[in-house]
Amino acid sequence: MRNSCFITFLLLMTAIMPVVAQERVPDQNPRYMESYLHYAPLADSLNAFHATTLQQTYKAYNYFEAKAERKAQRREWRQQRRLQNIRYSPSWQYTSPWGYDDYYYYRPYRRTASMFTSYLTATALAFGIYSLWR
């Protein structure tokens, strides 16, 4: 604790010393030290932007660009819809590229090819029984 206080004092003195060394000028604000102590630690970060261009651009409206963007957006949505349709179509059995099937994930309303086959089998059996019965 004592050591840390001493180090803080030393740092403060090191920061103040150059200013103290400056001779006071007539009409100088007597509270100039407060300003110095505020800005001295910030100097590096503030001066890092010297000789650079800060890009604060905005997006201007352009009729043709907006039209092209709407078209691109529509195309993207259509592609997503197509992928979704393929993903959930009954004739497509999904196999995960990570080596395991995601069949075990909870997806109660998913229709798979095997279910579709079982519907067909059940219908064929029912039709056969009905034919025999008749």
Place this chain on the structure above:
Amino acid sequence: MFNVTQGAVISALCGCLFLAACAPRQVTRVSENEQIDVSGRWNNTDSRLVAEAMTTNILSENWLSDFLQQHKGAKPVVIVGLVSNKSHEHIDAETFVKDVERSFVTTQKVKLVQAGSKREELRGERADQQKNASVSTMKKWGLEIGADYILQGSINSIVDSHKKKNVTYYQVDLELTDIQSNEVVWIGNKKIAKYIRN
């Protein structure tokens, strides 16, 4: 369906298209002062116009003669600060600010000190010399020249467009401020307006 003549014409057209597609790209060197507007956006001509206006303006204004008079002929020292691009396009101010800096150095009317990352690099090199250079050639700390003025700026734009018509207005402002007193001693600006019809 097609007779022989029609077939030949279609084949020739297809051949021409194929050859046109295979034609190599043509690149021609042009003069940097030639005005070539392709898209209507900010280009080298705009940057050159700004640089020309600023360099002629900054060295001929009263702030320079006033400083020389007040400091008995000592040249003012300028540092380049931040330029904010608040327009709708990506514009790097270095393309025209460098021309202004170059005019300071070539005319020898104003002293220029390094700023930003280049100044950091210089200080890094000086720090390295303290360990690696011979004592006689080692550069000392605390002898940099303090700047009298800082050059700052901003780029703004206004866009008015409707369907095929577009008016773009750019305003580039550079300001020179006294670091001691915060007094703005010079403001230079260049306004560029473009009418673009698609």
